[in-house]
Amino acid sequence: MVLIKKDFYLRDDVVAIARELIGKLIVTRIDGIFTSGIILETEAYEGVTDRASHAYAGRRSARTEIMYKSGGTAYVYLCYGVHSLFNIVTNHEDIPHAVLIRGIIPVDGIPYMLKRTGKKEIDLNFSNGPGKVSKALGIHYSHTGLSLLQIAAKESQPGIWLEDSGYKTNPAKIKNTPRIGVGYAGEDAKLHYRFVYYP
């Protein structure tokens, strides 16, 4: 297992990071349970210049403050009062870039993921949406602000991190499309900042 280190997250090009996250392994250790999955779908949110971003025009609040932390931090927030959406903060401190993880294919701890989601089996729709990803991995909006830069050592503490899985993606099969659900963002809704991989 190869932990993805800080330098990966600190780069300027959040769109390139979103593309490169396809095929990486996201691992959680929450309530003492290990679960993981290969990332299949991401979206880049390009900070202060991006109308679709919570940090557009430099907006700050108790919630979005996390986006201004340095790369390799978890930004998790509640959407529609129901779903915890998991994002990875990128770039240096005070540059509020982030990548939303929208889809995974489960790898480790599948019985626990089935239990968390109330499903009977893994199918193609099992975690093809950001709310479902968090539910399967046990991520809650209270986990916002966690560092992704170390493997969880303590039973009692929640941990989230990423690894190079060795999973080989075919770059030609990575689709690049506009983002989902950002119609309010005007021209920025047209940006091709979403990446989807169908193995």
Added chain:
DNA sequence: CATAGGATCGCCT
């Protein structure tokens, strides 16, 4: 203080 609305999902028709 009040209120509208959201980077969604699953169930219903």
Added chain:
DNA sequence: GGCGATCCTATGT
């Protein structure tokens, strides 16, 4: 394809 769930956040008075 439509809608309700469910609650935090931002914005306005």
